[in-house]
Amino acid sequence: GAGVSQSPRYKVAKRGQDVALRCDPISGHVSLFWYQQALGQGPEFLTYFQNEAQLDKSGLPSDRFFAERPEGSVSTLKIQRTQQEDSAVYLCASSARRLAGETQYFGPGTRLLVL
Amino acid sequence: EDQVTQSPEALRLQEGESSSLNCSYTVSGLRGLFWYRQDPGKGPEFLFTLYSAGEEKEKERLKATLTKKESFLHITAPKPEDSATYLCAVPIIQGAQKLVFGQGTRLTINP
Secondary structure (H helix, E strand, C coil): CCCCCCCCCEEEECCCCCCEEEEEEECCCCCECCCCEEECCCCCEEEEECCCEEEEEECCHHHHHHHHECCCCCCEEEEECCCCCCCCEEEEECCCCCCCHHHHEEECCCEECCC | EEEEEEECCCEEEEECCCCCEEEECCCCCCEEEEEEEECCCCCCCEEEEEEECCCEECCCCCCEEECCCCEEEEECCHHHHHHHEEEEEEECCCCEEEEECCEEEEEEEEE
């Protein structure tokens, strides 16, 4: 079946621009996660949704970052007034249930470059 | 503090030369340890989940093992297509089932 998809795959933004990154999770998956991956590092948690509810946003680096999942399926990560330090790969993952230790399946990521 | 540390950071092997990657963790109440493979420009691809000390799982040339403090990913007679970054992660259950990742081991298999 179809995996997690993300769009766009690449985004170049000028400093100060707003960007929106989209994630389509695996159909029927309850949990959705956003991670940020810097070059040469492991992914770092940003935020978590259970259906449409955002249960944890402790990893969002600033109030310029905002995520939503209004219908419990597709999610959008929005970054306002982008800064150069926002340049990274943004990964979306989904898991079937809300249980601890459930396998998370990742999308291909969106590579964001802020100039 | 919950931490995951992987070693070595990078490893170069000749085709057929077996070795092991290490993942050590400090987390209260382990609820599984995950291994992922990541190719350049792609998202992490799930390999294994281990839930309890002594558990082992195998897939082709890869075998993952788990103790109370660390996990090993053993690679037997690797091929060039096994070249990738291997990531381990543990779930942290504090409001969210987020994964805490190590920094990864970049594995290169030379033909």
